[in-house]
Structures are given as structure tokens and as C-alpha cells.
Amino acid sequence: MAARASAALVTVNVATRLPGSTAAAAAAEVVTLAVTLLEVLLVKSSLALQLLCTVAMQMAKLLERRRIPHARDQLSWLCSRDxxxxxxxxxxxxxxESLAENLSDGFxxxxxxxVVLGPLGALGYRVVNTLDSRVGYHGKYEWFGKPSARLDDLINLAPARLTAxxxxVAALATPDCDAAR
Structure with missing residues (x-):
């Protein structure tokens, strides 16, 4: 839906500018819009929020209904603890805890x-973070996983603190919420 709306806006924008513009200016406008759309798509592909929200809502429903065995199964989608x-x-x-970490990692x-490095910064972050989660510290590819895990720790220093x-702030602004917990 959003892609169609974006395409419609691009079409209307180009169509309204073409009659009063030179062909070169119109082409430049189209290229600028195409680059902007590409940037939006690249950044969007580096974000992972929808699945996180879905799993969290499922977990909340299971816990509200006291369906503990099912909630235990669901937790494995969020973290690696037993x-x-x-x-x-x-x-x-x-x-x-898993939601907080995944909010930082995925969003x-x-x-x-x-913001710091542009769309390639967002994609570069995603590559390092994925390497850390897929290869990590231990196992067959430890020689490859350890540097990616350490780099992931380093590049998450500021974002993790911003997330916290x-x-x-959100907890303090929420009525009846114990922000200290």
C-alpha cells in the first residue's frame, strides 16, 4: 500500500513539473526521487520491528491467560535462555529484556x-549484527565469530544506551508503571 502511494506521489510530482521544466531538470527530478525511494527502501530493509511486536503481543496474551507452557515455547523466539x-x-x-535488546538491535x-553514516551505515550495522547473531563467539567458526561479536558490542554502545x-522515559511517562523495575 505504501509503495503504491509513493509511486502515485512520484508520478503526480513529475507530471506537474514536466510542462514548465526542461527535459534535463525533469530528468534530474526523477533521479532525485528515485534515489530517495531507494534510500527509503534500503533503510527500511535494515529495520526489524514488525516480527518483534507480533511475538511480544503473542507472549502478552499467553501470560495474561496463564498459559505457562506455551509462553515458555514462545520465549525461545525472543531469546536463547532455557x-x-x-x-x-x-x-x-x-x-x-529480550524486547529491550531487540528494540535496540532491530530499530x-x-x-x-x-543518521551517522547514511543508508550504508544502517545496512553495515545490520550485516555486523547478523554476523554476531548467526556466528557469535563459540562453535565451529569461532575464529570468524569473535571479531564480529566484538565489533557488534562496540557499534551498539551508543544505540543501546539511547534505547535504555x-x-x-517511556516507563516514567506511563501511569502505574514501576520504572525502577
């Missing part, structure tokens, strides 16, 4: 690096 013996408080804690950090600050 949920076998977790009670409801630990499931809530694991969910919130705040790519936007941060977009934003979540703290």
Missing part, C-alpha cells in the same frame, strides 16, 4: 547508524 523451569515472573522478565541501532534512556 525456559524449561521459568515461572511467570521470569517469563515476563525474559520477555522484557534504534539501524536508525542511529543511518528511551525506555526509561
Amino acid at each position: 525456559p524449561t523451569d521459568l515461572g511467570i515472573e521470569d517469563l515476563v522478565g525474559g520477555t522484557l 534504534v541501532a539501524p536508525l542511529f547508524w543511518y 534512556l528511551a525506555l526509561t
